[in-house]
Amino acid sequence: MPSARRERPWDHGSVPSSVPPSPLRAGGDSGTVPAATSVWTIEGPYSLESTLSVLQRGTHDPCTRVGRGEAWLCFSTAEGPASLRLSQPAAGPDTAGSAARPSPGSPSPCLPSEIRIRAWGPGARAAVDGVPRLLGAGDDWSGFDEPAFRATLPRAVDEARRRNPGLRLPATGRVFDALVPAILEQKVTVIEARYAWRYLVRRFGSPAPGPVPEGMAIAPDAHALRRVPSWEWHAARVDAKRSTTILRAAEAAAGLDRLGTQALADGVSAKLQTVPGIGPWTAAEVLQRTHGDPDSVSVGDFHLAAWVGYALTGRKTDDAGMLRLLEPWSGHRQRFVRMLGLTGFRKPSFGPRLAPTDHRRR
Numbered sequence: 232m233p234s235a236r237r238e239r240p241w242d243h244g245s246v247p248s249s250v251p252p253s254p255l256r257a258g259g260d261s262g263t264v265p266a267a268t269s270v271w272t273i274e275g276p277y278s279l280e281s282t283l284s285v286l287q288r289g290t291h292d293p294c295t296r297v298g299r300g301e302a303w304l305c306f307s308t309a310e311g312p313a314s315l316r317l318s319q320p321a322a323g324p325d326t327a328g329s330a331a332r333p334s335p336g337s338p339s340p341c342l343p344s345e346i347r348i349r350a351w352g353p354g355a356r357a358a359v360d361g362v363p364r365l366l367g368a369g370d371d372w373s374g375f376d377e378p379a380f381r382a383t384l385p386r387a388v389d390e391a392r393r394r395n396p397g398l399r400l401p402a403t404g405r406v407f408d409a410l411v412p413a414i415l416e417q418k419v420t421v422i423e424a425r426y427a428w429r430y431l432v433r434r435f436g437s438p439a440p441g442p443v444p445e446g447m448a449i450a451p452d453a454h455a456l457r458r459v460p461s462w463e464w465h466a467a468r469v470d471a472k473r474s475t476t477i478l479r480a481a482e483a484a485a486g487l488d489r490l491g492t493q494a495l496a497d498g499v500s501a502k503l504q505t506v507p508g509i510g511p512w513t514a515a516e517v518l519q520r521t522h523g524d525p526d527s528v529s530v531g532d533f534h535l536a537a538w539v540g541y542a543l544t545g546r547k548t549d550d551a552g553m554l555r556l557l558e559p560w561s562g563h564r565q566r567f568v569r570m571l572g573l574t575g576f577r578k579p580s581f582g583p584r585l586a587p588t589d590h591r592r593r
Contacts, residue, residue: 263442265316266355269348271362277344278397279319282367286401286520288412289425293432293448305439305447306408308361311353312449314441317362318347344397351441367399370523375563383559384567385543391573398569400523404491406503407453407484413516414476414508415469423468430467435459453484476508495522519565526564528557534578535568541578542571 283302287295296303302317346366350358363369374380381389403409411431416424435451435458451459456477464474480487483506490499499522503514512531518524529535530550540548543556560567 265349265351265441266353267348267350267359269359269362271346271348271366271368273344273346273366273368275342275344276397277319277346277366277399278395279317279346279366281395281398282401283317283365286403288428289421291425291429291446293429293436293446294450296444296447303444303447304358304365305443305449306354306358306403306405307449307452308354308357310357312437312440313350313352313354313358314439314443314447315358315362316349316441317366318349320345320347351443353440361404364402364404367401367523369402370399370525372399372566375525375566380560380563384570387574387576388567388570391570395570395573398573400525400565400569401520402523403521406487406491406517406521407480408450409517409520410480410487410503410509410513411450411456411477413513414473414480416516417473417476417513419473427467427469431456431459431469434463434467453481456481472508476506479506479508491521495524500527525566526562528554528564528568530554538576538578539568539571542574542576547578 279302280297280299283295283297283304286304287297294305300319300321302315304315304317306313306315346362348359348362350356352358376392381392384392412424412428415427415431432448432450433446435455436448437451439447439449459474461474464471469477487503487506490502493499493502495518500511500514500518503509503517504511510531512529515524515527515529518527519529530553536550536553537547539553539556540546548556557564557567
């Protein structure tokens with residue numbers, strides 16, 4: 232379904248807004264000893280913050296917090312809920328003179344990168360087992376970084392890649408978890424979508440296990456969402472179209488989650504769109520996070536086409552025009568868009584911002 236999100240396509244944060252009262256405490260238990268620990272090492276540069284920032288739904292996301300050198304993720308697994316803490320030691324003094332000037336948490340290309348893993352809760356071991364995929368271990372940038380391909384990139388995009396060698400596309404494998412917030416973002420402002428996500432998690436989610444940061448929780452599962460009464464959807468500022476789509480997805484949650492283990496080549500996007508209310512934009516937003524899809528483009532986004540058009544030609548364009556502009560980098564279009572965002576380009580702004588719509592009295 233086409234989206235009219237009022238946010239920049241490269242911006243995975245959120246503007247501040249009121250936070251609904253939360254019945255949840257800051258942790259499901261008082262234990263501080265992790266149920267599972269591990270270390271993930273990868274050769275070359277890696278940035279934990281740049282890689283996982285796309286998973287955070289605003290500054291106050293109750294399920295995901297990504298900061299400088301650290302990330303907290305709270306979610307359900309087949310074995311139960313889990314809280315996952317990932318940390319990346321600061322780059323050493325040997326990186327001070329790196330020509331690439333990597334961002335904090337991104338070590339020099341000549342040194343291995345180490346991610347320290349701690350997890351709490353019944354699903355701790357399952358969460359740890361999924362970390363390599365989550366952190367983009369299967370994301371191969373060799374084709375993008377091949378000299379002949381890099382020569383085709385606009386200078387600013389090539390420079391953004393040079394300065395961000397540690398960015399990877401994450402893959403959570405958790406389709407239903409990624410689908411609910413994506414549906415909430417359909418055709419509304421970012422303020423509305425973020426508010427709805429926080430409201431639903433804090434009202435119908437469950438406490439996250441372990442010593443998690445204040446306000447973090449486990450998102451409600453499909454069963455919990457099916458039991459949300461109509462007046463609570465209104466209180467969350469979610470219109471009937473989006474709530475109906477979420478309920479349809481909840482009915483098919485088991486089948487949707489099986490898509491998380493399937494390859495993109497098996498038609499995952501088309502299968503996802505068999506649920507009424509889920510279109511190309513929503514599917515792309517989900518697969519960028521669950522499968523690390525390197526080529527998906529969020530067709531139908533309120534800002535993306537115009538932004539790409541202004542960045543590459545100095546003129547506004549539509550979805551068809553955007554796809555034509557991105558065609559030379561087919562196979563890596565999501566990587567190209569991420570790098571384009573890191574150039575810092577901003578398209579011209581015209582007129583006042585769209586005011587949020589209050590659905591509570593409708």
